[in-house]
Amino acid sequence: MTTLPLSGRRAQAARNDSVILDAAREVFIADPSAPIAAVAHKAGVGISALYRRYPSKEELLAKLCLDGLLLYVELAEEANAALDAGADPAETFETFMVRVVDADTHSLTQKLAGTFEPTEEHTTNAIRAGELNKRLVESLHAARVVRPDLELADLGQLFEMIAAIRFGDDERRGQLRRRYLGLLMAGLFQPDATPLPGPPPYAGEFANRWAKAT
Numbered sequence: 001m002t003t004l005p006l007s008g009r010r011a012q013a014a015r016n017d018s019v020i021l022d023a024a025r026e027v028f029i030a031d032p033s034a035p036i037a038a039v040a041h042k043a044g045v046g047i048s049a050l051y052r053r054y055p056s057k058e059e060l061l062a063k064l065c066l067d068g069l070l071l072y073v074e075l076a077e078e079a080n081a082a083l084d085a086g087a088d089p090a091e092t093f094e095t096f097m098v099r100v101v102d103a104d105t106h107s108l109t110q111k112l113a114g115t116f117e118p119t120e121e122h123t124t125n126a127i128r129a130g131e132l133n134k135r136l137v138e139s140l141h142a143a144r145v146v147r148p149d150l151e152l153a154d155l156g157q158l159f160e161m162i163a164a165i166r167f168g169d170d171e172r173r174g175q176l177r178r179r180y181l182g183l184l185m186a187g188l189f190q191p192d193a194t195p196l197p198g199p200p201p202y203a204g205e206f207a208n209r210w211a212k213a214t
Contacts, residue, residue, distance in 0.1 A: 019043045058116040068105040069125045076132035089143035106159040113209040147193040151200040
């Protein structure tokens with residue numbers, strides 16, 4: 001089926017939306033309490049144009065986090081599909097981790113959890129992400145390429161640890177994140193490692209953060 005190009009007005013609206021979302025991501029990751037007017041200023045659009053697309057700051061925050069979640073689900077699906085097709089488990093896992101870190105999806109989790117009321121779509125995709133993580137970790141254990149006490153709940157915390165690296169410009173930040181991801185991966189690729197101290201995150205410890213603060 002041929003996809004018809006967007007009309008001039010619709011194409012412009014799509015471009016404006018992309019600019020708004022990019023600006024919102026930058027503004028709210030730096031300061032979740034920033035006013036929505038700061039996003040309009042950063043995007044170079046009028047506040048009325050922004051409100052026509054996102055009637056409230058909460059809707060804009062929800063959209064940002066949903067987009068990040070959908071991207072994570074896409075990357076996890078691709079990793080699992082690669083394993084199902086017979087790809088090397090260690091290479092597939094490393095590629096997945098690098099792609100998620102480069103996408104920076106977990107900066108949104110760190111900064112925006114609890115700032116809006118999650119929708120059913122958020123919940124559905126969060127469940128899907130958990131299912132994909134479970135399949136991925138089970139495949140890695142079956143192939144004996146990672147330490148035996150790696151739990152699926154550990155993945156989110158590892159990504160957030162890397163996302164906490166926020167100094168420097170984009171290039172330098174990317175270099176540092178890749179460096180420390182490499183150190184983490186060296187610790188994960190130890191199928192005969194001695195047990196880690198302490199338990200992984202408990203059920204609900206991550207999820208509970210998404211309840212909107214009152």
